[in-house]
Amino acid sequence: MTDELGALTTIFTEFYYWITVVLMFLIHVGFCMYEVGASRYKHHQHTLMKNTLLIPLVTVTWFFFGWWIYWAFPTGPGLAPSIMNESAALITDDSLFSAKWYVATSNLMAVNLGDHISGVFWAAFLLFSWTAASIVSGAIIERITTFAFGILAIAIGSVFWTIDAAWGWHFDGWMLKLLGYHDAYASGVIHAIAGGFALGVLAVLGPRIGKFSSSGEPRNIGPRNPWLVCIGLFLIYTGFWGFYAACNIPIFDLGPEYGMEGTTFYTATSIYVTPTTLSGITFNFLMSLSGGLLAGYWVSKGDPFWTYSGGLAGIITASAGNDLYHPLQSMMIAAVGTYIAYKMHYWVERRFKIDDAVGAVAVHGYAGVVGLVICGFVLWGYPSSGYSVGSMWVGTDYAPINPLGMIIGAIIMFGVLGFLPGYILAKILHAAGKLRIPREVEIAGLDYNIMESARKDERSVG
Amino acid sequence: MAQVTNWIEHLTTDVDAATEGVQVADIYPMVGLEWMWLTVAIVFWLWFHVSTGTSEAEEQQKLARKRPSANDYKKNIAEW
Numbered sequence: 001m002t003d004e005l006g007a008l009t010t011i012f013t014e015f016y017y018w019i020t021v022v023l024m025f026l027i028h029v030g031f032c033m034y035e036v037g038a039s040r041y042k043h044h045q046h047t048l049m050k051n052t053l054l055i056p057l058v059t060v061t062w063f064f065f066g067w068w069i070y071w072a073f074p075t076g077p078g079l080a081p082s083i084m085n086e087s088a089a090l091i092t093d094d095s096l097f098s099a100k101w102y103v104a105t106s107n108l109m110a111v112n113l114g115d116h117i118s119g120v121f122w123a124a125f126l127l128f129s130w131t132a133a134s135i136v137s138g139a140i141i142e143r144i145t146t147f148a149f150g151i152l153a154i155a156i157g158s159v160f161w162t163i164d165a166a167w168g169w170h171f172d173g174w175m176l177k178l179l180g181y182h183d184a185y186a187s188g189v190i191h192a193i194a195g196g197f198a199l200g201v202l203a204v205l206g207p208r209i210g211k212f213s214s215s216g217e218p219r220n221i222g223p224r225n226p227w228l229v230c231i232g233l234f235l236i237y238t239g240f241w242g243f244y245a246a247c248n249i250p251i252f253d254l255g256p257e258y259g260m261e262g263t264t265f266y267t268a269t270s271i272y273v274t275p276t277t278l279s280g281i282t283f284n285f286l287m288s289l290s291g292g293l294l295a296g297y298w299v300s301k302g303d304p305f306w307t308y309s310g311g312l313a314g315i316i317t318a319s320a321g322n323d324l325y326h327p328l329q330s331m332m333i334a335a336v337g338t339y340i341a342y343k344m345h346y347w348v349e350r351r352f353k354i355d356d357a358v359g360a361v362a363v364h365g366y367a368g369v370v371g372l373v374i375c376g377f378v379l380w381g382y383p384s385s386g387y388s389v390g391s392m393w394v395g396t397d398y399a400p401i402n403p404l405g406m407i408i409g410a411i412i413m414f415g416v417l418g419f420l421p422g423y424i425l426a427k428i429l430h431a432a433g434k435l436r437i438p439r440e441v442e443i444a445g446l447d448y449n450i451m452e453s454a455r456k457d458e459r460s461v462g
Numbered sequence: 463m464a465q466v467t468n469w470i471e472h473l474t475t476d477v478d479a480a481t482e483g484v485q486v487a488d489i490y491p492m493v494g495l496e497w498m499w500l501t502v503a504i505v506f507w508l509w510f511h512v513s514t515g516t517s518e519a520e521e522q523q524k525l526a527r528k529r530p531s532a533n534d535y536k537k538n539i540a541e542w
Contacts, residue, residue, distance in 0.1 A: 042535040060507055064500070105496035107488035114487030145522075147515035434515070441522045444530035449521065451538040458540040 016250045017120035023242025024127035030235030031134040037228030038358050042445025043142045054133045058157035062126045066158035072099035073166035080174035080395040124246040133157035135194035138358035148429045156197045164417045171273050177398050179405030180384045184270045185247050185319035187371035188413035195365015196418020204426035207355030233308035258386040276323035287327040288318035291334030299342045310338040313367040320375035341367040369410045376406025
């Protein structure tokens with residue numbers, strides 16, 4: 001940084017991502033409130049601790065290996081060559097954006113006067129990781145061991161979502177090149193995968209005791225504190241502003257980047273280094289929130305929990321294409337996704353006896369999948385990248401956005417990298433006797449010992 | 463230990479000339495020993511899982527043997 005303009009751009013970018021991290025912290029605050037509010041009194045403290053513990057567990061593993069995975073895996077490996085080194089192997093060479101620079105012992109993973117971006121960019125992605133793990137956390141409350149949840153949180157937060165981000169979010173990702181995959185604000189990359197993972201775990205974990213009658217009819221449990229749930233969801237909305245901003249690159253000269261020598265075009269870009277504006281996505285964020293809220297209120301007949309969840313589902317549905325949609329498109333797409341997510345939640349609950357305590361699979365998983373599919377139709381033909389756009393399946397250039405590629409992408413996100421790993425890991429933990437708490441503890445309440453001890457303390461104080 | 467002993471000398475060389483001058487961009491202590499810290503951190507991380515997983519299982523077994531009913535917790539609500 002030897003000239004003022006370069007320094008300003010660098011420091012602005014550093015500060016921009018730093019602010020997004022602060023805002024995204026509110027997502028986790030919201031998730032904690034939401035989960036505790038949805039759990040019953042006798043499980044409150046363990047529910048809070050479970051979601052809180054994912055912060056350190058995902059953070060340290062994200063430092064150990066998660067961030068490395070993101071930079072190493074865009075090629076698959078073996079599925080499409082990198083535009084940086086033309087190799088389909090893991091990107092661990094001396095390329096500019098190689099995983100080599102992001103091993104835990106690299107001097108870029110520390111205070112380094114030559115690098116103002118790695119730490120804040122690492123943290124922005126880390127907060128996405130917390131979100132992915134937290135989505136799973138809500139679905140499985142009141143019956144999973146904290147140990148098992150820790151393992152599952154690391155798996156989704158530092159491994160599987162990271163792989164999907166490398167494949168479908170990285171500018172060099174094979175899914176962009178072969179499928180024309182486009183997911184600007186993570187309908188699939190975070191939400192569909194986390195929803196799918198949660199469903200996989202739930203299929204093995206089973207419902208809370210009493211959730212289904214002996215004839216199989218589902219019963220409604222809670223929420224214990226609807227106000228806490230709604231404020232939690234409000235905070236998630238607030239944090240989502242940071243989430244959207246973190247998915248952008250704030251200032252970039254696309255002229256030379258796209259090979260247009262002599263052309264200068266400074267703009268904000270999406271994560272794919274394709275042009276958009278922070279102003280434009282602000283339209284779309286608010287209109288998709290509104291579409292989701294309206295649809296949620298309508299379909300649930302004014303239920304506060306589903307109205308708030310509908311707002312979130314609306315944003316998630318429209319997120320894949322919110323860098324390019326018209327605000328009115330965004331609103332209607334959000335409404336469609338929310339309606340489908342709500343209907344799917346109750347159909348799956350009744351049909352498969354799945355007890356998703358907070359509707360996380362619906363709000364994140366089904367809405368995310370719907371969003372990806374709709375994006376494939378609405379943005380059909382748009383370039384998925386500014387770099388050398390070509391035909392589908394070629395692999396040496398980038399396919400345009402198309403419905404088939406987006407449907408396959410949705411299956412990869414929800415099913416291959418979400419549901420399957422969640423199901424398999426839960427099966428392993430179940431076989432080891434580590435997945436579910438004892439029946440007696442679930443009935444008594446996870447906080448029984450803590451409460452008993454507090455009561456004794458109270459009596460002794462007098 | 464110290465990676466930097468003189469800020470003036472350190473900052474008067476351009477970052478781009480790092481290989482030519484005395485510029486050191488990584489300013490944390492004990493540069494070169496990152497593997498040692500990583501090993502310690504991984505051991506701590508693994509120990510945490512084993513330790514907390516074991517104590518959680520023990521505590522839950524103990525509670526399960528007491529078999530409190532679904533409403534027994536209500537007797538323990540403290541009103542501080």
